[in-house]
Amino acid sequence: MIDITHKTKELLMRKIKTKQAKVGVIGLGYVGLPLAMELAASGYEVTGIDIDPQKVTSLNDGESHILDVRSEIVCDAVRNGRFEATNDFYVLKDLDAVSVCVPTPLNENQEPDISFMTFTAEKLVKHMQNPILILLESTTYPGTTRELFADRFEAAGKRVKEDYFLCFSPERVDPGNAKFQTKSIPKVIGGLTTECSELAEQLYGSVLDQLVLVSSPETAEMSKLLENTFRSINIAFVNEMAMMCERMGLDIWETIDAAATKPFGFMPFYPGPGVGGHCIPLDPMYLHWKGKQSKFFNKFIETAQEINMNMPYRVVDKIRDALNTHGKSLKEAKVLLVGAGYKADINDVRESPTLDIYEILRENQTNIAVLDPFVAQFKDKDKQIVPVIQSERCDFAAYDCVVVLTKHSTLDYEQLFVESKTIVDMRNLYKADSQKVFKIGGGK
Numbered sequence: 001m002i003d004i005t006h007k008t009k010e011l012l013m014r015k016i017k018t019k020q021a022k023v024g025v026i027g028l029g030y031v032g033l034p035l036a037m038e039l040a041a042s043g044y045e046v047t048g049i050d051i052d053p054q055k056v057t058s059l060n061d062g063e064s065h066i067l068d069v070r071s072e073i074v075c076d077a078v079r080n081g082r083f084e085a086t087n088d089f090y091v092l093k094d095l096d097a098v099s100v101c102v103p104t105p106l107n108e109n110q111e112p113d114i115s116f117m118t119f120t121a122e123k124l125v126k127h128m129q130n131p132i133l134i135l136l137e138s139t140t141y142p143g144t145t146r147e148l149f150a151d152r153f154e155a156a157g158k159r160v161k162e163d164y165f166l167c168f169s170p171e172r173v174d175p176g177n178a179k180f181q182t183k184s185i186p187k188v189i190g191g192l193t194t195e196c197s198e199l200a201e202q203l204y205g206s207v208l209d210q211l212v213l214v215s216s217p218e219t220a221e222m223s224k225l226l227e228n229t230f231r232s233i234n235i236a237f238v239n240e241m242a243m244m245c246e247r248m249g250l251d252i253w254e255t256i257d258a259a260a261t262k263p264f265g266f267m268p269f270y271p272g273p274g275v276g277g278h279c280i281p282l283d284p285m286y287l288h289w290k291g292k293q294s295k296f297f298n299k300f301i302e303t304a305q306e307i308n309m310n311m312p313y314r315v316v317d318k319i320r321d322a323l324n325t326h327g328k329s330l331k332e333a334k335v336l337l338v339g340a341g342y343k344a345d346i347n348d349v350r351e352s353p354t355l356d357i358y359e360i361l362r363e364n365q366t367n368i369a370v371l372d373p374f375v376a377q378f379k380d381k382d383k384q385i386v387p388v389i390q391s392e393r394c395d396f397a398a399y400d401c402v403v404v405l406t407k408h409s410t411l412d413y414e415q416l417f418v419e420s421k422t423i424v425d426m427r428n429l430y431k432a433d434s435q436k437v438f439k440i441g442g443g444k
Contacts, residue, residue, distance in 0.1 A: 005161040008131045009195045012165070015096050016133075016202045019043040023203070024098035026120055028055060028085060030278070030348065031137055031171040032101035033066050034182040037073050040082035042207045047095065048085040059085040067346055067374070068175060092127035097203055099135045101171065105282065110305075112141060112286050114148065121149050125156045132164050133199045135189075136217075137171040139224050139283055141290035144168075145217035150192055165196040168217035169204065170224035175277070176346035186210040190220030228283035229301060234269045235280070236304035239311055242271035242441025252441030253428045271441050273405050273426045274311040274353025276342025281308070281351040312356035314440060315403065315426060319361070322401050322422040322438045330364040336399040338416070339406020340372040340388055347374040354405050358386070369399070373410050396420045404429060 015021040021044060025036040028050040040046045050056055055065060062075030077083035092098065102116040117138060124134065136145055145168040150160065158164055169189045174180055187208050191197030197213055205211055214220050238256070245252040252271060260268040275281050288301040316330070323333050342352035349355065354370070359381055361368050370378075371389040380386050392410050396402055396419035404416070407427040417423065422436045430437045 021096040024095040027101035031173050040077040046083045056085040089123040093129040097133040101137045104138045134166050136168045141286045142218045142221040167191040167200040168220040188212045190214045190217040225287040228279045232280050232284045233304040236307040238269040239271045273315045275308045276352040312353050316360045318424045330366050333400045334367045336402045337370045338404045340375040344407045349378045
């Protein structure tokens, strides 16, 4: 047993060290595609696997759908024979290593939807033939790596350290962040065994700048949930403080700036229209759900989720206040939402609070338009396509109220201020007192 394990590990280690290992990435979205390009740039032959045939075709044509990955990079990788995309999981039989970067959303009951993970585990069981290193990157609850993958592999007769090596290495991608990207963000790795961690360390160490090895997959899984639950709770706290300051006639923005001058013991967070992206709105609920299985009920997570999910309603209340100053009601008023992406300078609308605000206004029969230079369209709750004014400016004067939800750097905010009748400013763009600017936590 020891000899077989040693020989299997050393064979795989040699392939990785010499860049002869064939590496796969399952899921070519905001996490998977940047990782695939870093692997290819480091000299590995990479196969990207995705169930979306349109995405596969465009990538093989050298076209990127991710703003953080330029099309020229994809084109070069394809042309040099370092990258190819496919929707055929049969290619798993030829791979020596694979990173799993599939979605882990919540269902309608705010509980984990692990169907993409289960689907991937089943495909691996069915097709993997070579001894293979498997690195799970999809954010999930502690225990997933062992319960959903290792146990399934063992039940199928696959033996750890002989047929497979398994680790959890949580993604930490921050779309649109020019300073910290896939290569430069420290990578946490938790292996099922020491041998698993050593192989993962060799593979990712040849691609990424810094690794952080931990004792188990569960620790790695928990670390990702802790990171984003920390952020969720602090964002909720400052959102509630914004409402308190508003009630007391204080400006939360000025208050935060003052507190942030303390050189220790304080980290500034800022209020907003809600939380978006794939991580902060979802990850705490994975932890909350798992805690309940152990009869532990996390009040902080529950309260933070409630506050953050209610922020879009607070934004609509502000829109109503702004319209009232002109004798207008929400019904049939013309409202422009500026920013569909959940954060600045990206085209990612996943869990964007703008989508919730759009739906609330639609229920109130408001005449709504959305402007975003990075987003062409999104789908409403009925799965109907909503077109977006994909521009940096428009006729702001044509709307009864303009609502700034995302602070895109390319927008002309001076023109917006001059032309707009009234503004709901959720990003503290306009610090000077103005009769037509309404803020949460400051101004009116």
